[in-house]
Amino acid sequence: MNASAVSGRKQPLMYRLPVISHFRSSVGLQRGMLVTGLVLTLGFLLTAAFAPIIAPYGFAQLSDAAGPFPAQQPPSPAHIWGTTVGGYDVFSRVIWGAQTAFVVIVVAVAMSIFLGVVLGLLSGYFGGWLDRTLVVIADAIYAFPSLLLAIVMSIVISHGQSSFWGGIVACSVAISVVFVPQYFRVIRAETIRLKAEPYVESAKVVGASSARIMGRHIFKNATRTLPLIFTLNASEAILTLAGLGFLGFGIEPTSAAEWGFDLNKAIADASSGIWWTGVYPGMAIVLTVLGLTLVGESINDLNDPRLRGRKKAAAGKGGPDSTAGAQAAPEAEARVL
């Protein structure tokens, strides 16, 4: 691998950034997976950012200068992916849906990271009854079907349906309730491990306050794994949002475009052979989740030396070698033995 990793010499900042360093240490199939994931994710982000420019119509638009849109129209030049039973343009709604999904992911994951990290730090650092209570609650939530919990939360917050921001917040909170226990577990375990490290002990001896030790010494080291959980959770957030929308507990169609809601309407169409209302929003979900999952998976594999494919040791800086990955794995195991 990189000689610098062994010698401990610092690399330029750019090469130490999460995704870029992962890309540099990947070979063959793993690099392919990472690149596919990155391309799909980038496509999703660009679609979300430029939705107003890409989409020919608004997400709730039912007519244009030529008159009202026909309902259940198969793909045609005017509506390249056809129209729904309600007369919406499928292409426009799929494009706008990316924006909704993006906002929900960001809000939901930001909320759960914040709560999970704070609770995990407190719980792991102080221990005692607080720790025990939080662990039992987190385990109870963790064992329960997440979708049901999200449904209950979305009823509590918005009584079912609501406006754009109301719906976004409701969905995000519902999703984050499911995720907080996951972040909590990871951060708590790391905090407990780090608490015993000499540098934390010495900070205590010097007289640093608990807040400072947690905020400065433990926080930075405990949050290394977060990029991985982030990508995995982002994909789960999309699935949960779509699930809520599919069951009718998402955002109203006039407030925002949401893929799950569109699929709900498309189920009835499928029986009569109308495919374009369901296939496109569905493919949007699959590709987005696929992209995020591939990135997360690759990062996971590349973080774990046993799963990481290797470049040939002798070749040094030699280019990616597709056979190296296959050969390196047994070697790595032999070294462990």
Next chain:
Amino acid sequence: MTTLTEAPLNDADGLLPSKKKSTGGGLGTYILIRFFLIIPTIFILVTLVFFLMRVIGDPITAAQGGRLPPEALAQRIHEAGYDRPILVQYFEYVGQVATGNFGTTITDRRPVVEMVLTFGTATLELAINALIVALLVGIPLGLIAAYRRDKAPDAVLRFFAILCYATPVFFAGLLMKLTFSAWLGWLPVAGRASTRTELAMGSLAAPSGIYWLDALRSGNMAAYGDVVSHSILPAATLGLLTAGVFLRLVRTNVIGTLGKDYVEAGRSRGVSNYRLVTKHAYKPALIPIITVMGLQIALLLGGAVLTESTFEWKGLGYQLVQYLNSRDFVAVQGIVVMLAVIVGVTNFIVDVVAALIDPRVRY
């Protein structure tokens, strides 16, 4: 657990905080301790759901506010006891749940337990079918992926596993409907059985509620075929969701056991690679699957809600959505709490089975 990170071999043990404290002890002690660990889990979920559902007001106003005059509404709220302090109601509810009384639904005035039993059998049938599909697809493919590690078949199968996870169940269901019902016309679009079979099932003396079992017992082969043809698409849809998880799990664990000393010893004696995978590495790798199967119950139940809505499979999930839409929160609360109990008990059973098979799990 719905994330794709593979559970390490002993992940389930991490759920049991008391593990390190107890010393020695046999299977009996383990089962007892594990049994008492269900209670706090269920208790917490009951508490959580109760207070969440009450934050938005009392169930009767939610269900029938606007439809009844204010006096009649107040009268009904008073009769049901929803005007008392919330803590009094809470302790009463916990007491009821402890004695197996989950309340009566508001919209159709049925005891929740009876309603859950009626629709639960349909969900159970769907879950069993899906689990069969998942095991039939997941385990062999996982073995192949481990056997051909880092080769083309492995790459394809791993991608397939991620695809299984990335496809929402309702979209998978929609694609199957489009392909097999709308275009090819091989299988029925939705429902558990055709109307004629439903009627035949309803007229049975002591129905178990599981249609294929009832059809077999009554010897009605036409009905049996009908039930099976209705089951295929929902079972495949929900099964594929879990199959991906099993595939990855089998692959990781078989690869793990293939690196063990005894497999190495077998290899040095000249045992073929095929035989090593199928005879030596396969069985020890199955133990974590049993544990993870327990964790999958939650995923399966969540997926069942969506699958049932997609295929109008009249089970608990379908019914839950109906009650949610009619704002009958007593029924919703009842179903959610019952599901919490089911998840808790299943996890308990799975842990006991794992302990019976693998002595290392006990402490």
